[in-house]
Amino acid sequence: MEWIRIPLGPxxxxxxxxxxxxxxxxxxxxxxxxxxxxxxxxxxKKVKPSAILLTHAHFDHIGAVDALRDHYQIPVYVHENEKKWLADPSKNGSSFFQGITPITAREPDQVFTNEGSMKIGEWTFELLFTPGHSPGSVSFYFKEAGIVLAGDALFQGSIGRTDLRGGDHNLLLKSIHTKLLTLPEETYVLSGHGAVTTIGDEMNSNPFLNGF
Structure with a gap:
């Protein structure tokens, strides 16, 4: 597997x-x-996407969902706890910030309901339920590739904010410690913002995770 990180939007x-x-x-x-x-x-790259996966439904993660869904005629997946968030600026957070035009997308085609092994198209991965930043936050763990896409749960030297709708600081810390930090230390963490890090580096140096 290969992957590329593309920072998008303001x-x-x-x-x-x-x-x-x-x-x-x-x-x-x-x-x-x-x-x-x-x-x-x-x-x-001459590849065609088979699906759009959302780690969660905050506005800054969904702005291009409908354009790509319609162009490629592919399904969108999000956790069931946030299936109504895409179409609602008050839930996805775009109405929370001054100067941001409300952002919406149509409801998802599919919802994640259970943790565990999943197969979408040719891809197999482990779905981890990692709420706290938002109530439907999930992470995607690709064991063979040694990567976990953690959304806004865990960053290099930081963790996700919990002051938006449904945020819960203690629950986020629990998610990180029980779902993410149990992965092999060499696992690369592909976060929703900022640089790529590893599980081991965050265990050793992330100041938000000490003393939990």
């Missing part, structure tokens, strides 16, 4: 494209804005 939210030379489909994770930039990369 908040530089990381979208990720997962692809492989073994087959011609890919997965799009958290396309926050700038659908044209995502399409340009896909066309360059």
């Amino acid at each position: 908040m530089q939210t990381n979208a990720y494209l997962l692809y492989s030379s073994n087959h011609q489909d890919c997965l799009i994770v958290d396309p926050g804005e700038e659908a044209g930039k995502v399409r340009q990369f896909l066309e360059k």
